[in-house]
Amino acid sequence: MTLKVATTQPAGTPDARENGRIVRELMRQAAAADVRLLHFPEGFLSGYAKEQIADWDDVDWDAVRDELRSTAVLARELGMWVVLGSAHPLTPPHRPHNSLYVISDEGLIVTRYDKRFCSHTEITRFYSPGFEPVVFEVDGYRFGLAICIEVNFPQLFAEYDRLGVDCLLLSAWPVDAILFRKAQAHAAINNYWLSLSVPAQSAGLMPSTIFGPDGSELTAAVAPEQPVAAVLDRAAPQFHIALKLARPWRAAASRGDIYRSRQVEDPRSGDRTII
Numbered sequence: 001m002t003l004k005v006a007t008t009q010p011a012g013t014p015d016a017r018e019n020g021r022i023v024r025e026l027m028r029q030a031a032a033a034d035v036r037l038l039h040f041p042e043g044f045l046s047g048y049a050k051e052q053i054a055d056w057d058d059v060d061w062d063a064v065r066d067e068l069r070s071t072a073v074l075a076r077e078l079g080m081w082v083v084l085g086s087a088h089p090l091t092p093p094h095r096p097h098n099s100l101y102v103i104s105d106e107g108l109i110v111t112r113y114d115k116r117f118c119s120h121t122e123i124t125r126f127y128s129p130g131f132e133p134v135v136f137e138v139d140g141y142r143f144g145l146a147i148c149i150e151v152n153f154p155q156l157f158a159e160y161d162r163l164g165v166d167c168l169l170l171s172a173w174p175v176d177a178i179l180f181r182k183a184q185a186h187a188a189i190n191n192y193w194l195s196l197s198v199p200a201q202s203a204g205l206m207p208s209t210i211f212g213p214d215g216s217e218l219t220a221a222v223a224p225e226q227p228v229a230a231v232l233d234r235a236a237p238q239f240h241i242a243l244k245l246a247r248p249w250r251a252a253a254s255r256g257d258i259y260r261s262r263q264v265e266d267p268r269s270g271d272r273t274i275i
Contacts, residue, residue, distance in 0.1 A: 001139065001140050001141075001234075002231050002232060002233040003036050003037070003138060003139050003140075003141045003231070003232040004033075004034055004035050004036050004037075004229055004230070004231050004232075005035065005036065005037045005038075005039065005167065005193075005195060005210065005229065005230060005231075005232060006030050006033070006035040006037070006038050006039065006210075006227040006228060006229035006230075007038075007039045007195045007196065007197045007208045007209070007210055007219075007221065007227065007228060007229075008026050008038065008039065008040050008041070008197055008208060008221070008227045008228075009041070009197070009198060009199065009200050009202075009203060009207060009208035009221035009223075009224055010022050010023075010026060010040070010041070010044065010199060010200060010224050010225075011199060011200035011201065011224045012041065012043070012044050012047065012048060012052065012199045012200070012201065013047065013052070014047040014052045014053060014058070015047070015063075016045055016046055016047065016059070016060055016063040016064045016067050017060075017063050017067060019044055019045050019046075019047070019067065020045060020063075020066075020067025020068075020070060020071060023040065023044070023045065023067070023071055023082075023084060024070065024071060024074050026038065026040075026226075026227050027071070027074055027075070027078060027080060027082065028074075028078070029226060029227055030080065030227045030229070031078040031079075031080055033227075033229055035080065035227065035229050036080065036081060036105075036138060036139065037080070037081040037082070037083065037138055037143075038080060038081070038082050038083070038227060039083045039169050039171070039195045039197045040082070040083060040084045040085050040171065040197055041085050041171050041172065041173060041197045041198050041199045041208075042085040042098070042100075042147050042148050042171040042172050042173045042197075042198075042199075043085050043086060043087060043098060043173060044084065044085045044086065044171075044199065045064060045067060045068065045071075045084055045085065045086035045101075046059055046064050046086040046087040046096075047059065047087075048173050048199075049087065049098070049122065049125075049126040049127070050121060050122070050126065051173060051201070053087075053126075056087070056089075056095070056096060056126070059087070061089050064086060064087075064089075068084075068086070068101065068109075071084065071103060072103050072107040072108065072109065073107055075103045075104070075105060075107050076105065076106055076107030077107075078105075079105045080105055081102070081103065081104055081105055081138050082101075082102075082103040083100055083101070083102055083103075083143075083145070083169050083171070084100065084101045084103065085099070085100055085101075085147070085171045085197075086099060086100075086101060087099065087127075088101075088112060088114070090128060094128055095126060095127050095128045096126075096127060096128065097112075097114035097115065097127060097128055097129075097130055098114065098115035098118065098122065098126075098127045098147060099112050099113060099114050099115070099130075100112065100113040100134075100145050100147065100169070100171055102134070102136050102145075110136060111134050111136055112134070113130065113133075113134040113145035113146075113147070114128075114129070114130025114131075114132075115127065115129065115130055115147040115148070115150065116129055116130050116131060116132075116150065116156070117129075117149060117150045117152075117153050117156070118149075119149055133145075133156070133159055133160060133163060135160070135163050135164075135165060141166045141167060141232055142163070142164055142165045142166050142167075143165060143166070143167050143168070143169055144160035144163065144165035144167075144168045144169070145168075145169050145171075146160075146168060146169070146170050146171075147170070147171050147172065148170075148171070148172040148173060148174065148179075150170075151170065151172070151179055151182045151183055151186065152182070154186070154189075157186040157189070157190055158190065160190070160192070161190040161191075161192065161247075161251075162251075165192055166192055166193060166232060166234070167192055167193035167194065167195060167232055168186065168187070168190075168192055168193070168194045168195070169194075169195050169197070170183055170186075170194060170195065170196050170197070171197050171198075172196065172197070172198050172202075173198065173199060173201070173202065174198055174202050174205055174206065175205075176205065177205045177206055179205075179206065180196070180205070180206035180209070183196045183209075183211065184209075184211050184215050184217070185215065187211035187212065187213060187214075187215050188211075188213075188214060188215025188242075190213075190247075191213045191214070191242045191243060191246050191247035191250070192213050192247075193210065193211065193212060193213055193218075193230070193232055194210070194211045195208075195209075195210045195211075196208055196209050196210070196211070200224035203221075203224075207220040207221045207222070208220065208221040208228070209221070210228070210229075210230040212230075212238070212239060212242070213239050213242040213243055213247070214238070214239060214241070214242040216238075218230040
C-alpha cells in the first residue's frame with residue numbers, strides 16, 4: 001500500500017479570505033495529481049503572529065472560521081486530507097493556540113495539534129501552549145505533527161517514533177536556514193518520512209521539502225503556485241535499510257536490553273584509571 005502526500009510553499013497574507021482562496025486553489029491542483037494528503041505552513045490561514053499579525057484584535061476570526069469551513073467542504077468534494085496551519089482562538093482573555101487543523105477526506109476536523117514549545121515572544125505575547133502529541137491515520141499510514149522551533153526539541157521527534165508514525169508533518173515559518181538541516185536530521189535519525197512546509201516568504205532560506213526515512217530529499221518546492229508530492233511506500237527498496245533494519249534496531253538499542261545482557265563484571269572494566 002502506498003500513499004501520495006504533498007507539501008506547499010504558498011505566499012501567506014494577513015487576510016484570511018485570500019489565504020483560504022490560496023489553500024483551495026492548491027488543493028485543486030493537488031487533487032489533479034492524485035494527492036491524498038496536502039500539507040500547509042505554520043499559521044497560514046489566519047496569518048502568522050509577529051511576522052504578519054501584530055495584535056489578535058486585527059484578525060477577522062469569522063473569516064478564519066468561514067474559510068476553514070469552505071476548506072473542509074472542498075476536502076470532502078476532492079476526497080483529500082488537509083493539514084492546515086492557523087491560529088485557533090480560545091475564550092477571551094486567553095490567547096489563541098498556534099495550531100495545525102487536520103481535516104479529513106469526509107470534510108471533518110478530526111483533530112488539532114497545538115504547538116507545545118513556543119518561542120519567548122510567542123509565549124509572552126501571542127499564544128497559549130499545547131501539551132499533547134497528535135497522531136492520526138490515513139490509509140494505514142500514521143502521521144505526527146510538529147511546528148517550527150519544536151525542531152530544536154529532539155524528544156518530540158523521538159516521541160513520535162515511539163508512537164509509530166510513518167511520516168512527521170513539520171509546519172514552520174523559519175527565520176534561519178539551519179532549520180532545514182535539523183528537519184532532515186530528524187527524518188534520518190528516526191527513520192520516518194518528514195514533510196516540511198514553509199511559506200514563500202522563507203524561500204530565500206529553504207524550500208518546502210519531503211524527506212525520505214533515510215534523510216534523502218525526495219522533492220522540493222520550486223514555486224509558490226504549485227504543491228510538490230512524494231509517495232510513501234514502506235516496501236520501496238531504497239528505504240529497506242532505514243525502515244526494516246535501522247528503525248527496529250534503534251528501537252531495541254534504545255530499550256537497552258541488548259547491552260544489559262552483555263554487561264561484563266571485569267576489574268579492567270570497572271577501574272577507569274588503569275591502562
